[in-house]
Amino acid sequence: MRPTRWLRRNLVVIAGVLALIYLMVPNLVVLAFSFNKPKGRFNYTWNHFSTDAWQHPCGVAGMCGSLTLSLKIAVYATIGATVLGTMTAFALARYRFRGRAATNMLIFLPMAMPEVVMGASLGTLFLNMRIRFGFWTILIAHIMFCLSFVVTAVKARVMSMDPRLEQAAQDLYATPAQTFYRITLPLAAPGIAAGALLSFALSFDDYIITSFNAGNSVTFPMFVWGSAQRGTPVQVNVIGTAMFVLAVVLVLAGQLAGGRRRARG
Amino acid sequence: MTSPTPAAGDAVRLTGTAKSYGAFTAVHPLDLAVPAGSFFALLGASGCGKTTTLRMIAGLEAPTAGTVHLGGQDVTALPPYKRPVNTVFQNYALFPHLDVYENVAFGLRRRGIKSVRKQVGEMLDLVQLGPLARRRPHQLSGGQQQRVAVARALINRPQVLLLDEPLGALDLKLRRQMQLELKRIQTEVGITFVHVTHDQEEAMTMADTVAVMNAGRVEQMGAPADLYENPASTFVANFLGTSNLIEAEVAGEEGGTLHLTSGGLRLSLPAARCRAQAAVGDRVLAGVRPEKITLAHRDDEDAIPAGRNRVPGRIVDSSFIGVSTQYVVDSPVCPDLEVFVPNVGRDARLAPGAPVVLHWDPEHTFGLDAHQDIDAGLDGLEAEARGAAPERAGTAATAEEAAV
Amino acid sequence: MTAAATEPAPPALPAPAAPPPALRRAAARRRRTPYLLLIAGVAWLLVFFVAPMIYQASTSVQTGDLEDGFKVTWHFATYWDALTAYWPHFVRSLVYSGIATALCLLIGYPLAYTIAFRAGRWRNVVLVLVIAPFFTSFLIRTLAWETILADQGPVVSFLNDIHLLDATSWLGVTQGHRVLATPLAVVCGLTYNFLPFMILPLYTSLERVDGRLHEAAGDLYATPFTTFRKVTFPLSMPGVVAGTLLTFIPAAGDYINAELLGSTNQQMIGNVIESQFLRVLDYPTAAALSFILMAAILLIVSLYIRRAGTEELV
Numbered sequence: 001m002r003p004t005r006w007l008r009r010n011l012v013v014i015a016g017v018l019a020l021i022y023l024m025v026p027n028l029v030v031l032a033f034s035f036n037k038p039k040g041r042f043n044y045t046w047n048h049f050s051t052d053a054w055q056h057p058c059g060v061a062g063m064c065g066s067l068t069l070s071l072k073i074a075v076y077a078t079i080g081a082t083v084l085g086t087m088t089a090f091a092l093a094r095y096r097f098r099g100r101a102a103t104n105m106l107i108f109l110p111m112a113m114p115e116v117v118m119g120a121s122l123g124t125l126f127l128n129m130r131i132r133f134g135f136w137t138i139l140i141a142h143i144m145f146c147l148s149f150v151v152t153a154v155k156a157r158v159m160s161m162d163p164r165l166e167q168a169a170q171d172l173y174a175t176p177a178q179t180f181y182r183i184t185l186p187l188a189a190p191g192i193a194a195g196a197l198l199s200f201a202l203s204f205d206d207y208i209i210t211s212f213n214a215g216n217s218v219t220f221p222m223f224v225w226g227s228a229q230r231g232t233p234v235q236v237n238v239i240g241t242a243m244f245v246l247a248v249v250l251v252l253a254g255q256l257a258g259g260r261r262r263a264r265g
Numbered sequence: 266m267t268s269p270t271p272a273a274g275d276a277v278r279l280t281g282t283a284k285s286y287g288a289f290t291a292v293h294p295l296d297l298a299v300p301a302g303s304f305f306a307l308l309g310a311s312g313c314g315k316t317t318t319l320r321m322i323a324g325l326e327a328p329t330a331g332t333v334h335l336g337g338q339d340v341t342a343l344p345p346y347k348r349p350v351n352t353v354f355q356n357y358a359l360f361p362h363l364d365v366y367e368n369v370a371f372g373l374r375r376r377g378i379k380s381v382r383k384q385v386g387e388m389l390d391l392v393q394l395g396p397l398a399r400r401r402p403h404q405l406s407g408g409q410q411q412r413v414a415v416a417r418a419l420i421n422r423p424q425v426l427l428l429d430e431p432l433g434a435l436d437l438k439l440r441r442q443m444q445l446e447l448k449r450i451q452t453e454v455g456i457t458f459v460h461v462t463h464d465q466e467e468a469m470t471m472a473d474t475v476a477v478m479n480a481g482r483v484e485q486m487g488a489p490a491d492l493y494e495n496p497a498s499t500f501v502a503n504f505l506g507t508s509n510l511i512e513a514e515v516a517g518e519e520g521g522t523l524h525l526t527s528g529g530l531r532l533s534l535p536a537a538r539c540r541a542q543a544a545v546g547d548r549v550l551a552g553v554r555p556e557k558i559t560l561a562h563r564d565d566e567d568a569i570p571a572g573r574n575r576v577p578g579r580i581v582d583s584s585f586i587g588v589s590t591q592y593v594v595d596s597p598v599c600p601d602l603e604v605f606v607p608n609v610g611r612d613a614r615l616a617p618g619a620p621v622v623l624h625w626d627p628e629h630t631f632g633l634d635a636h637q638d639i640d641a642g643l644d645g646l647e648a649e650a651r652g653a654a655p656e657r658a659g660t661a662a663t664a665e666e667a668a669v
Numbered sequence: 670m671t672a673a674a675t676e677p678a679p680p681a682l683p684a685p686a687a688p689p690p691a692l693r694r695a696a697a698r699r700r701r702t703p704y705l706l707l708i709a710g711v712a713w714l715l716v717f718f719v720a721p722m723i724y725q726a727s728t729s730v731q732t733g734d735l736e737d738g739f740k741v742t743w744h745f746a747t748y749w750d751a752l753t754a755y756w757p758h759f760v761r762s763l764v765y766s767g768i769a770t771a772l773c774l775l776i777g778y779p780l781a782y783t784i785a786f787r788a789g790r791w792r793n794v795v796l797v798l799v800i801a802p803f804f805t806s807f808l809i810r811t812l813a814w815e816t817i818l819a820d821q822g823p824v825v826s827f828l829n830d831i832h833l834l835d836a837t838s839w840l841g842v843t844q845g846h847r848v849l850a851t852p853l854a855v856v857c858g859l860t861y862n863f864l865p866f867m868i869l870p871l872y873t874s875l876e877r878v879d880g881r882l883h884e885a886a887g888d889l890y891a892t893p894f895t896t897f898r899k900v901t902f903p904l905s906m907p908g909v910v911a912g913t914l915l916t917f918i919p920a921a922g923d924y925i926n927a928e929l930l931g932s933t934n935q936q937m938i939g940n941v942i943e944s945q946f947l948r949v950l951d952y953p954t955a956a957a958l959s960f961i962l963m964a965a966i967l968l969i970v971s972l973y974i975r976r977a978g979t980e981e982l983v
Contacts, residue, residue: 016783088710095703114922135458247804
């Protein structure tokens with residue numbers, strides 16, 4: 001095949017690979033600079049290789065505290081949003097009822113709203129109700145904006161499920177409760193897992209909404225934001241890289257396990 | 266409503282059972298009894314209400330009126346998981362997250378049976394799936410999935426096994442094979458089977474009793490051969506096999522035989538086989554099956570024995586299909602009479618354009634009420650058009666009831 | 670066997686009997702179930718999303734100060750004042766996010782297409798790589814762009830060596846010999862940050878496109894490009910609409926990229942709302958700005974959806 005023809009056939013793949021590189025470069029920079037020993041406060045220029053930051057990840061005042069807070073909020077927000085969102089999604093996917101269209105709209109709106117608007121609004125409300133900002137206000141805000149994403153993910157999955165499977169279970173002597181635990185839940189699990197994963201990522205990563213509702217609490221993104229003004233410590237890169245690697249490994253392991261289970265037999 | 270006491274021998278009894286969705290009536294009030302141990306088929310085109318009927322027996326659909334009895338017990342208000350029936354679903358509805366073994370064991374486990382190994386093993390052997398016990402449904406072929414679905418339902422020893430188009434997704438060869446297989450299993454286990462299908466050949470091959478449904482009503486019910494030989498309506502005549510329906514007028518009656526005229530020709534019809542009122546001057550439809558007709562070249566007309574119904578015509582089209590040759594003949598009584606001639610000795614003169622005489626034994630003629638759609642049940646499109654126009658279908662059915 | 674065949678159906682039945690009580694109870698239960706499932710989630714959104722919005726609306730027409738508190742005085746002038754004072758920020762927000770959305774579509778489409786049709790067994794790996802950056806806090810990744818685009822860094826040096834920055838400066842998207850603190854940097858950051866939000870919906874709708882359609886189009890004399898234009902792209906339209914919205918809306922309200930990669934000359938409306946709310950403590954102005962932004966976005970989005978002709982978003 002002539003090279004021009006090859007190029008023409010694979011143009012889209014080349015463009016795709018370039019886009020992937022564009023996506024990956026910052027992560028690689030974060031990884032590289034987690035091994036830097038910066039001259040002065042700013043970790044922007046390469047000085048020399050060091051594993052100091054990896055050996056003392058909590059060596060910066062306040063950072064690991066903020067990380068713990070962020071993880072805690074992400075876990076609780078994920079549980080809350082997943083439970084509420086899954087129930088809502090089942091209602092929307094499985095039943096016809098009065099107010100269904102309005103509910104769909106209500107679910108869609110938070111996703112179509114700039115974060116700064118949602119954050120400022122909720123913050124104003126808390127402020128005027130004289131509610132103390134902190135852990136609980138952050139958690140409430142996070143469940144609020146994760147909810148819609150869970151509903152969307154679970155709803156899509158439930159709507160694509162064959163209702164005859166549940167009827168078959170009922171036909172085979174499964175009570176409604178048994179049908180739900182043995183058939184419905186396992187079949188909806190991928191959608192629920194996707195929603196939960198998305199919730200965790202959104203909650204852990206959120207800065208804008210959190211900044212309006214955090215008061216004096218400092219989440220990890222807020223710590224990074226604050227430190228950006230006076231020079232981010234190398235440890236921030238360590239955490240970023242660790243989260244990235246952990247996520248990739250977890251997802252790949254999950255896929256491998258799923259693949260092996262499928263292949264068995 | 267006086268509910269008749271269910272006969273002891275009936276596995277399923279529907280009494281005035283009906284289902285409507287808003288203004289649309291899927292199933293008109295229906296009385297139906299399925300004798301225990303029989304292989305019963307509900308036959309009809311898509312949308313005729315046969316699947317809804319099945320789902321009401323299974324408990325997956327609540328009737329809007331009437332009752333459902335299973336083996337003498339009123340189960341109308343029972344949820345599906347409390348009914349002693351099991352269903353083989355269309356496209357099988359196998360649980361994708363469970364393997365073959367767990368699919369088959371599902372019903373036993375739900376009923377709290379702890380040691381299922383022996384029963385599941387036996388059942389998998391019965392359907393010849395033993396070695397595939399640990400496969401997932403998506404790793405099986407269509408025929409294998411179908412057998413898992415049957416095993417999963419049968420293992421519970423239901424009073425009635427419901428089959429919803431169980432062979433619809435299989436190719437022709439496999440379908441034939443599974444028809445015999447299902448029949449074998451039914452004879453072996455002795456459970457009542459209620460089988461829903463749109464394939465008339467399948468229904469006739471497998472079932473002891475066939476109920477032909479159309480637009481939410483049962484048009485006719487009986488043994489396959491009886492339905493085929495003595496259709497009670499144009500729908501049944503056209504839907505089960507092929508029928509030539511000739512519009513005719515009653516000219517007189519003599520010794521149990523009706524004399525009809527059509528297109529200037531005289532035809533005979535045994536009065537006992539006429540489903541319509543037949544006073545002199547009444548219009549009836551005279552029907553005859555294509556394989557009952559003998560086709561002779563015009564030159565051989567003198568050799569035709571006396572006393573047979575004769576119709577002269579001209580061959581319009583012929584198609585060779587192996588076991589027989591199918592001819593379409595233009596005649597004064599009907600522009601497209603169909604004739605099936607078995608391939609014994611082929612007459613080379615019988616080609617399109619040839620003048621012919623059709624003749625058949627008058628005993629093979631059946632008579633139908635002329636006040637119904639002559640094309641009812643001809644094809645799926647026709648059936649759907651009828652479903653969409655309930656008044657028309659309703660008239661036909663009322664005429665049919667009057668005829669019975 | 671026909672002996673058991675029943676007598677013919679009675680010609681007419683009495684009016685349909687009412688279903689038995691057990692069935693009626695089941696039906697009533699079924700009617701209640703969706704509301705029971707919904708109530709918690711809907712209540713959460715009503716209390717913490719809708720109520721704040723309404724409260725925000727009232728705040729925007731309040732006057733007062735921190736000491737004496739704010740009162741509703743129907744002071745609509747706040748809107749006018751906010752608009753006259755900050756219209757450049759609005760324009761900048763919409764222009765930057767519009768360009769970033771277009772770039773995301775341009776960059777994201779080939780990648781989504783590659784994953785859907787050309788990646789083969791690499792499909793899942795590439796998908797994970799697209800999602801994975803989510804897990805490195807996006808602030809950290811934006812800060813990484815600060816490193817990449819640093820004035821003395823290799824990228825900027827290279828761009829200067831080939832005199833590309835002279836050209837872009839002439840166009841007005843960069844200034845002098847640097848990239849940081851220019852519109853280019855902010856748009857670059859926005860594009861980067863919201864690219865996955867474009868790729869995922871695109872991929873989802875492309876994945877549903879039957880690969881055989883490509884063969885069918887080719888069979889009917891369509892060149893690969895015509896196939897794309899007439900078959901693939903129209904079929905991926907729901908993904909395009911969803912992706913552009915998921916990119917444009919958050920990008921329009923974003924202030925992190927402008928803050929970290931831009932200077933005061935690239936500030937977007939998000940920066941203003943943030944500082945009015947958290948630093949100036951002028952809540953009515955912050956609320957009015959929020960509402961103007963929301964209205965602008967809703968207007969643009971509804972016009973866009975009507976143009977794109979897709980209403981399957983909800």
